[in-house]
Amino acid sequence: MDSARSTEPVRRPPVPVKIVIAGGFGVGKTTTVGAISDIPPLTTEAEMTAESVGIDNPGQRTEKRTTTVAMDFGSVSIDHSLKLYLFGTPGQERFGYMWDDLSRGALGAMVVVDASRLDDCYPAVDYFEQVGLPFIVAVNAFDGRLGADLDTVRWALAIQDHTPVVAFDARNRTSVRDALLVVLDLALHRAVSHRSPLRA
Ligand SMILES: Nc1nc2c(ncn2[C@@H]2O[C@H](COP(=O)(O)OP(=O)(O)OP(=O)(O)O)[C@@H](O)[C@H]2O)c(=O)[nH]1
Numbered sequence: 001m002d003s004a005r006s007t008e009p010v011r012r013p014p015v016p017v018k019i020v021i022a023g024g025f026g027v028g029k030t031t032t033v034g035a036i037s038d039i040p041p042l043t044t045e046a047e048m049t050a051e052s053v054g055i056d057n058p059g060q061r062t063e064k065r066t067t068t069v070a071m072d073f074g075s076v077s078i079d080h081s082l083k084l085y086l087f088g089t090p091g092q093e094r095f096g097y098m099w100d101d102l103s104r105g106a107l108g109a110m111v112v113v114d115a116s117r118l119d120d121c122y123p124a125v126d127y128f129e130q131v132g133l134p135f136i137v138a139v140n141a142f143d144g145r146l147g148a149d150l151d152t153v154r155w156a157l158a159i160q161d162h163t164p165v166v167a168f169d170a171r172n173r174t175s176v177r178d179a180l181l182v183v184l185d186l187a188l189h190r191a192v193s194h195r196s197p198l199r200a
C-alpha cells in the first residue's frame with residue numbers, strides 16, 4: 001500500500017498570481033475579465049446616470065449603459081501549476097483611490113487602452129510607473145481596428161522602452177490570454193533581474 005502511494009506524483013496546488021486589469025473609463029476592462037475568466041466573473045456594474053454625461057466620456061460607444069463602481073474579479077488556470085486571479089479596476093477617475101488596494105500583492109498589471117481616447121490612459125500608465133509594478137499596455141482593437149498603430153501609442157503615452165505595448169481584442173479569450181502571458185513574462189523577467197546574485 002505504502003509503496004503504491006509513494007509512486008503517485010505529488011500534485012501541488014497551483015501557484016496563485018494576482019494581476020490587475022486597469023485603464024481609463026470604458027476601455028474594455030470588464031469585457032477583458034469576462035472573456036477569459038473560468039468562473040462567472042464577479043462584477044460591480046451600476047447603471048450610468050444622466051449626471052455622468054459630460055464627465056464620463058465613453059467615446060463613440062454610445063451603447064455603454066453601465067460602469068464598474070468597485071471592481072471586477074475573475075480567475076483563470078494557465079496550467080496545473082499556475083492560476084491567475086484577475087482584479088479589474090473601476091475606470092472613472094473619482095474611484096482612483098481604490099487602485100492601491102486593488103494592486104496590493106499583484107505581480108503585474110495590464111493597462112487596457114482605447115487608442116481613440118488616449119487622454120484617458122495617462123493616469124493608469126503614470127500610476128504603475130510610480131508604484132513600480134511591471135505592466136504592459138494592451139491596446140483594445142475595438143471592432144478590429146486599433147485607432148492608432150502601436151508605435152504611435154507608445155510615443156503618445158511616453159511609454160518606456162522596457163514596457164511592452166501589444167494589440168488585443170478584449171472580447172476574445174485567446175487574445176486576452178496572449179496578452180496576459182506577456183504580463184507574466186514581463187513580471188518573471190523583472191523578478192529574475194531584480195534578484196540579488198547568490199553569494200559564493
Ligand atoms: N466593439 C467592441 N466593443 C467593446 C470591446 N470591448 C468592450 N466593448 C464595449 O465597450 C463598452 C465598454 O466596455 P467595458 O468592458 O464595460 O469597459 P470598462 O473599461 O470596464 O468600463 P468602466 O468600468 O466603466 O471603466 C461595452 O459596451 C463593451 O461591450 C471591443 O473589443 N469591441
Ligand SMILES: [Mg+2]
Pocket residue numbers: 029030031067068072088089090091
Ligand atoms: Mg468596467
